[in-house]
Structures are given as C-alpha cells and as structure tokens.
Amino acid sequence: MRGIVLSLLGALMLVLCGPVSPAPAAVAFEGVTSTHAVGMPSANAPWRTLVQGGMETETAFNTWAASAQLAGPIPAGETIELTWVAGRRTPTSCEPITTFVERTSEASHDNTVSIMRMNFPTEEGETPGATPTCLEVSITSRGMLTDRLVGPVRADDAAAAVIGVEASATEHRLDHPKVTDPWRTLESASLRGDVVTGTVQLSATLGGPVPEGQWVSVTWALGRRHPHGCETLVAFSWPNLPQDSSHTMSVERDYDNDDIASEFTCIQASLYTxxxxxxxxxxDGPASPLMADVTVDAAPAAEEFVVAAGRSTPVIVTASSRVGARKGLTVAGRGKDVRAAKTSTGAVEARRERPVVVRVAAERPGRSQLRLTARDVRFDVARSTTRWPVKVRRVEAQRPRPGRYESADGTVGFKVTRDFVVRALRVADVRCEGAATLPTARLPRGVRLPSNGAAARVVRSGDPGLGRGFLGAQLLTTSPTRVVGTLTVATRNCTGSARFAAVRQG
Structure with a gap:
C-alpha cells in the first residue's frame, strides 16, 4: 500500500500560529591566508613552500572544501603531504576542531591542490559542533615540515535560511499508551526532511515486534506548539513498514514540497492498529529548523560580456548555488542601455557551476555595466547581484562563409557547414580548476547560426576525461571570415573557459 502524505499547511494556519524565528546560526565559515608562521618557510625550493591556503565549510551538510597553492610545480617522483586545520584560537596555538590530510604528487596548472569532503566525521563519529576561529595550512615533504600558513576563520550567516526540519519524539502524551501490548506502543519517533535533497526520512521504534498478520500504521505530524499541544500542519503516514532487530521502522521517500522548510516547533507521532x-x-517532542548557507551566484563565462549593438545577443552565463537547486535558479540583469532577459537555469548541483544561455540586449556601441542577478525563489536571502563589464560592438548581422576556421595559434578549430552549422568545435589547453593538465575540450553537438550570425548553446559533456557536467559555446560573427566566441567547461574534472577569435582558412 502506498504511503499517504497529508499536507495541511495553509495560509489560514500560518496566520493563526504566527511566525516563529530560529535563533541566528552561522552556517558557513571561510578562511584564506597567505601569512607564514614564525620561522617559515624552512625550505627554499618553490614546490616545498606555500603561496596561499584556504578552507570553507557549510555546517548543515558538513561539507568542507580546502585548497593550497604551492610556489612551484611538484617535481616528478616527489610527494607532498598537505594538512589543513580549522580550530579555536588559544594563547599559544590553533587548537584543532577538524583536520584534513592529503598526500599527492600532482597539482593543477597553477600549482594548486584542492579537496572537498562531504559528511566527514570526526574521530568520535560526530559532526563537529564547535565554531572554528583559526586556520593553519601546512606542507610536509621528505619527512620535514617546510612551510605553514596561519590566519583567521570568519563566520558568514548573511545567506542563512531554513531548508528543512529535524525532530524527535520520546515523551508520551497524557494518558498514553492506552494499551499494554508492547507492539501497540511507541518508544520513540524521528523525522528529518529538507528541500535541498527533496527527501524526508522517518523512523519509529515500537515496544516490541508486530505479530505476523497484524496491521499497524505510524503517523508523523509536524506542527507549531500551542498551550494545548502540537497543532498539526504537515503529516506523513505509512502502514506496515518492516522492522529491524530493535523493532524500528524506517523509510526514506521523495518529498518535493517546499512546506518542509517551514519553521516547525514540535512533532507528534501516533501508532494506529x-x-x-x-x-x-x-x-511528542521538539522540532528544530535545519539551517544552511544558500548563497547563489551568476557570472559571465568570460570576464566580460561582448555583445552586438541594436539587437539581442545570446551569451553564456554560469550560475551556482552552495546547496544546489533542483528546480533551478533564475538569472536576469539590467544596466545602462543593456538588459539580460530573465532565464531559468535548470537543475544546479551543489557547488557546481551550471552554464545557461542568456540573451543580452544592448542599444548602442560603447561600454556599460550589467547588474547580473541570480535568485533561488525558495529562499528570500538566496539572491546575489554583481556588476559585470559589457562591451557593446557595432557588428553587422551576417553569417560566416562556410569553411574551416582556426585561431592564430591553432588551439581553436571548427567547421562552418553549408547550412551554417558550426561543427567539431575544439579548444585546446583550456585553463581550468581541478585539472593537473590543460585539457582539450570538444563540443559534442553542432551550433546553428541564425541570419545575424550570433548563437549560443549548452550541452551535456560526454567526454570521460572532462567528466560529467556541461559544455557551453557562444559565437558572434564579426565579419564574413571571422568568428569570436567563448567555450565554457563546467564538469566534474574541469571548470573554466576560453575566449577565442577564429578566421577562415584558405
């Protein structure tokens, strides 16, 4: 029998109950430093010294990202050990809260080593609860500590929002249980759900095993506390769930409803036979809001927008969200004599850039600035606005002549077919974060050029070297034999972009 979800959260109940605000909570911490500890570095070789180190955390999902930039490349055959410590400052040291260690013989093209750990437990098996205030980044090579950077860690709760709820119930309601059979009684119940994963996790422990042939159903009801109990706003019911050896029933289900992010204060679980x-x-028991840093961002794929005057030009914008957005973000922008149309990105993975085609309209040639805004409609605070430069060029609306096109250095190449489709677009030596080498990116699909010669397209990556993700290309024809553009890579193994100008060969 399918589970029943009873959604009772309505405007009337919200008015009757009134808002309940959680206590302020810092959900993100960030530290970046280039300050050497006293007596450091202790080695002269560039690859054994540090230029910069950093760490950022998001506590609701216990996600930790760390990086360290070396002064030079790691020689062949050598291995380094990097250590990141986030801790509490004491008069004599940075007392560790969480420590990460990474051994490696490779770094990216700019000599950076980056790691990300999710749901990383402490030695006691629990999520760190203390607030870090200091950061130390160390490098050890050939068995010797050769450099250490020290600096502060700062909390950021500017984009903190309620993303879900967690609750547990252990107190029996007055005059309960009304029965004596252990399997008809509850010992405890719990619930956890959030809009980031789009799931709800439910569990209930009974006083004993349910006899064969008997039918029971558990209801988990979230609500707001009032003088006479817990007023139900959202409820979940599931019958006859299997029990484990401790008589606990558990279930995890998809729940694609934003009401799970309301500020509940209590839970009530009931057992029906x-x-x-x-x-x-x-x-009965308390419910607490789950908080997270829901910061979002949007930026041009290149360092500036290059568009044609007097018309709308498709460009690539990369959007991101710290917690992810299953239903996508919205991107739009305005500036003097320039405007970016409101666009939906599609699903955005947490901390992964998502390229999207946005049309930018400009009135006249010159330079301007576009205030580009990204927003997650689920959260009031999930909004960012950043100014980006815009170069508006007077470009005749035209298609390029069919043929083979290459950049002056040969790193970019593609073909324009007779029906004006750009095919086999490749860009060598893409400088991207996350890759030890400079890869070659190839757009797996063609881009059809309209009569004005400007087009953009985003496709999924099928390149095993680049990894899963997206590739995006924007193209602008500036003469019958010249095309300028940008190729954007946003995959598991590479995040970066390359601007180019290509001319017809022959």
Missing amino acids: LDTNTTGDIV
Missing part, C-alpha cells in the same frame, strides 16, 4: 481500530499510543 487495525484490529482494534484505535490509536494506542502517541509520543
């Missing part, structure tokens, strides 16, 4: 047609037991 079919043979007696009664609710034999009810347990």
Whole structure:
C-alpha cells in the first residue's frame, strides 16, 4: 500500500500560529591566508613552500572544501603531504576542531591542490559542533615540515535560511499508551526532511515486534506548539513498514514540497492498529529548523560580456548555488542601455557551476555595466547581484562563409557547414580548476547560426576525461571570415573557459 502524505499547511494556519524565528546560526565559515608562521618557510625550493591556503565549510551538510597553492610545480617522483586545520584560537596555538590530510604528487596548472569532503566525521563519529576561529595550512615533504600558513576563520550567516526540519519524539502524551501490548506502543519517533535533497526520512521504534498478520500504521505530524499541544500542519503516514532487530521502522521517500522548510516547533507521532481500530499510543517532542548557507551566484563565462549593438545577443552565463537547486535558479540583469532577459537555469548541483544561455540586449556601441542577478525563489536571502563589464560592438548581422576556421595559434578549430552549422568545435589547453593538465575540450553537438550570425548553446559533456557536467559555446560573427566566441567547461574534472577569435582558412 502506498504511503499517504497529508499536507495541511495553509495560509489560514500560518496566520493563526504566527511566525516563529530560529535563533541566528552561522552556517558557513571561510578562511584564506597567505601569512607564514614564525620561522617559515624552512625550505627554499618553490614546490616545498606555500603561496596561499584556504578552507570553507557549510555546517548543515558538513561539507568542507580546502585548497593550497604551492610556489612551484611538484617535481616528478616527489610527494607532498598537505594538512589543513580549522580550530579555536588559544594563547599559544590553533587548537584543532577538524583536520584534513592529503598526500599527492600532482597539482593543477597553477600549482594548486584542492579537496572537498562531504559528511566527514570526526574521530568520535560526530559532526563537529564547535565554531572554528583559526586556520593553519601546512606542507610536509621528505619527512620535514617546510612551510605553514596561519590566519583567521570568519563566520558568514548573511545567506542563512531554513531548508528543512529535524525532530524527535520520546515523551508520551497524557494518558498514553492506552494499551499494554508492547507492539501497540511507541518508544520513540524521528523525522528529518529538507528541500535541498527533496527527501524526508522517518523512523519509529515500537515496544516490541508486530505479530505476523497484524496491521499497524505510524503517523508523523509536524506542527507549531500551542498551550494545548502540537497543532498539526504537515503529516506523513505509512502502514506496515518492516522492522529491524530493535523493532524500528524506517523509510526514506521523495518529498518535493517546499512546506518542509517551514519553521516547525514540535512533532507528534501516533501508532494506529487495525484490529482494534484505535490509536494506542502517541509520543511528542521538539522540532528544530535545519539551517544552511544558500548563497547563489551568476557570472559571465568570460570576464566580460561582448555583445552586438541594436539587437539581442545570446551569451553564456554560469550560475551556482552552495546547496544546489533542483528546480533551478533564475538569472536576469539590467544596466545602462543593456538588459539580460530573465532565464531559468535548470537543475544546479551543489557547488557546481551550471552554464545557461542568456540573451543580452544592448542599444548602442560603447561600454556599460550589467547588474547580473541570480535568485533561488525558495529562499528570500538566496539572491546575489554583481556588476559585470559589457562591451557593446557595432557588428553587422551576417553569417560566416562556410569553411574551416582556426585561431592564430591553432588551439581553436571548427567547421562552418553549408547550412551554417558550426561543427567539431575544439579548444585546446583550456585553463581550468581541478585539472593537473590543460585539457582539450570538444563540443559534442553542432551550433546553428541564425541570419545575424550570433548563437549560443549548452550541452551535456560526454567526454570521460572532462567528466560529467556541461559544455557551453557562444559565437558572434564579426565579419564574413571571422568568428569570436567563448567555450565554457563546467564538469566534474574541469571548470573554466576560453575566449577565442577564429578566421577562415584558405
């Protein structure tokens, strides 16, 4: 039998209950430093010294990202050990809260080593609860500590929002349980759900095993506390869930409804048995909001927008979200004599850039600035606005002549077919974060050029070297034999972009 979801959260109930605001919580921490500790570095070789180190965290999902930039490339055959410590400042040291260690013999093209750890437990198996205030980044090579950077860690709760709820119930309601059979009673119940994963996790522990042939159903009800109990706003019911050896029933289900991010204050769980047609037991307990840093961002794929005057030009914009956006973000922008149309990105993975085609309209040639805004409509604070330069050129609306096109250095090449489709676009030596070498990116699909010669397209990556993600290309024809553009890579193994100008060969 399918589970029943009873959504009772309505405007009337919200008015009656009134808002309940959680206590302010810092959900993100960030530290970046280039300050050497006293007596450091202790080696002269560039690859054994540090230029910069950093760490950022997001506590609701216990995600930690760290990086360290070396002064030079790691020689062949050598290995380094990097250590990141986030801790509490004491009069004599940075007392560790969390420590990460990474051994490696490779770094990216700019000599940076980056790591990301998710749901990383402490030695005690629990998520760190203390607030870090200091950062130390160390490098060890050939068994010797050769450099250490020290600096502060700062909290950031500017984009903190309620993303879900967690609750547990252990207190029996007055006059409960009403039965004596252990399997008709509840010992405890819990619930956790959030809009980031789009799931709800439910569990209930009974006083004993359910006899074979008997039918029971558990209801988990979230609500707001009032003088006479817990007023139900959202409820979940599932019948006859299997029990484990401790008589616990558990289930995880998709729940694609934003009401799970409301500010509940209590939970009430009840156990119903079919043979007696009664609710034999009810347990009650507190509910707490889950907080997270929901910062979002949007930026041009290149350092500036290059568009044609007097018309709309498609460009590539990269959008990102710290917690991810399953339903996507919206991107739009305005500036003097320039405007970016409101566009939906599609699903955005947490901390992964998502390229999207945005049309930018400009009135006249010259330079301007575009205030580009990204927004996650689920959260009031999930909005960012950044000014980006715009170069508006007077470009005749035209298509390029069919043929083979290459850049002056040969790193970019593509073909324009007779029906004006750009095919086999490749860009060598893409400078991207996350790659030890400079890869060659190839757009797996063609881009059709309209009569004005400007087009953009985003496609999924099928390149095993680049990894899963997206590739985007924007093209602008500036003469019958010249095309300028940008290729954007946003994949698991590479995040970066390359601007180019290509001319017809022959």
